[in-house]
Amino acid sequence: MQKIPLMLAKAGMVLARDVFRGDSPTGMPVCGKDTQLTDALITRLDQMDVQSVYVEGHPVWEEGQRSFDELLGELDLRFEKCRENPLNAMLYDIYKAHLTKSMGGEGGRQTD
Amino acid sequence: MEDKRIELKKIIMDTRTLPTLPGVINKLNALSENDKASVQEMAKIVASDQVLSARILRLANSPSYGFYRVSTISNAMILLGVNVVKSLALSSSIFAIMEKNSIGLWEHSLGVGVAANLLARKLGLPECEEIATAALLHDIGKVIISLKCVEAEQEILRLVRERQIYIREAEREVIDTDHAEIGGWLSKSWYLPEKLSEPIACHHDVASSQNHRIKTSVVHVADVLVKASGFGNSGDRYVPEIQQVAWNTLKLDQGIMADLVDTLEDKLVEVRNFSLEMMAE
Ligand SMILES: [Fe+2]
Numbered sequence: 001m002q003k004i005p006l007m008l009a010k011a012g013m014v015l016a017r018d019v020f021r022g023d024s025p026t027g028m029p030v031c032g033k034d035t036q037l038t039d040a041l042i043t044r045l046d047q048m049d050v051q052s053v054y055v056e057g058h059p060v061w062e063e064g065q066r067s068f069d070e071l072l073g074e075l076d077l078r079f080e081k082c083r084e085n086p087l088n089a090m091l092y093d094i095y096k097a098h099l100t101k102s103m104g105g106e107g108g109r110q111t112d
Numbered sequence: 113m114e115d116k117r118i119e120l121k122k123i124i125m126d127t128r129t130l131p132t133l134p135g136v137i138n139k140l141n142a143l144s145e146n147d148k149a150s151v152q153e154m155a156k157i158v159a160s161d162q163v164l165s166a167r168i169l170r171l172a173n174s175p176s177y178g179f180y181r182v183s184t185i186s187n188a189m190i191l192l193g194v195n196v197v198k199s200l201a202l203s204s205s206i207f208a209i210m211e212k213n214s215i216g217l218w219e220h221s222l223g224v225g226v227a228a229n230l231l232a233r234k235l236g237l238p239e240c241e242e243i244a245t246a247a248l249l250h251d252i253g254k255v256i257i258s259l260k261c262v263e264a265e266q267e268i269l270r271l272v273r274e275r276q277i278y279i280r281e282a283e284r285e286v287i288d289t290d291h292a293e294i295g296g297w298l299s300k301s302w303y304l305p306e307k308l309s310e311p312i313a314c315h316h317d318v319a320s321s322q323n324h325r326i327k328t329s330v331v332h333v334a335d336v337l338v339k340a341s342g343f344g345n346s347g348d349r350y351v352p353e354i355q356q357v358a359w360n361t362l363k364l365d366q367g368i369m370a371d372l373v374d375t376l377e378d379k380l381v382e383v384r385n386f387s388l389e390m391m392a393e
């Protein structure tokens with residue numbers, strides 16, 4: 001899952017979360033998760049003041065953005081001194097799962 | 113050994129060269145003791161400081177705090193609550209002290225403030241804003257070390273690099289105290305309440321916290337989380353251990369932490385943008 005500005009949304013991308021009017025998480029969603037975006041839908045979201053959307057996978061790459069392997073390497077390094085501690089080992093697993101999910105790897109779909 | 117520390121405490125805490133909080137903060141702190149202090153009175157004091165007003169409105173309207181479209185100080189106070197505005201006033205002064213010093217440390221502090229706020233709310237704790245303020249201030253001792261002990265700071269950073277130890281271990285070795293203890297001294301000299309000074313002083317040793325262990329635990333865990341996330345630059349490249357006593361005090365579990373990491377990582381993207389905005393001001 002990746003959060004992207006609506007400007008970068010393209011037809012064919014799939015919403016990973018419900019979309020709300022004007023980005024406010026109150027009231028009824030204007031568009032449900034799992035919906036596949038179309039050009040018409042993107043225009044409509046834009047008219048409703050939606051600024052950003054969550055989409056499945058990791059379709060947008062910014063210049064200079066680090067790859068999954070690089071990010072995982074940095075995570076490993078940060079945890080180098082504390083992995084023996086079971087609580088930290090648990091936190092490492094949580095972060096690794098989060099990284100995998102946000103980079104569009106396995107577990108990319110949210111069930112709720 | 114003890115003498116050296118006391119001597120150093122004198123040098124570090126020499127009030128003539130210590131960063132001071134703006135008078136407006138002291139006025140606000142004084143007012144809070146007095147129940148009759150009305151929102152209007154407080155708003156007047158805050159509004160008398162233009163820079164502070166601008167910052168507070170900006171912070172109040174920032175997505176990091178989750179509030180929108182507040183245009184007057186009294187509205188900010190009614191909407192956010194007096195305590196929040198006091199925290200905001202305090203944090204914007206801290207920002208003024210920190211920004212000249214280190215952007216990385218400011219981002220780390222802001223990140224820990226946000227993480228502590230999320231955790232405290234998730235656990236349904238009272239006084240979330242105070243916890244967030246303590247979190248924002250938790251590493252203020254590092255600023256003092258870099259202002260007051262320029263040579264020692266170089267030595268500390270060298271030890272951290274060469275021996276790959278935690279910054280606090282290096283501080284203990286070089287100056288016989290550490291940034292947490294110094295932060296505790298500083299918050300006393302600022303007359304901050306104990307619910308702020310204790311979490312600051314004990315954030316690396318939760319067991320030593322006597323009266324505010326819950327708040328201290330939140331700040332400790334938030335610090336670990338933000339280091340795990342790699343957000344900002346605290347000076348430590350390694351994640352410290354989560355202290356069992358903090359874990360038990362807050363009755364944390366894997367599910368809570370996994371949810372928290374998801375929310376936090378989302379928020380940190382906003383915090384980064386917000387921090388860049390403040391830098392650009
Ligand atoms: Fe610290």
Ligand SMILES: [Fe+2]
Nearest residue numbers: 250251335346
């Ligand atoms: Fe820290």
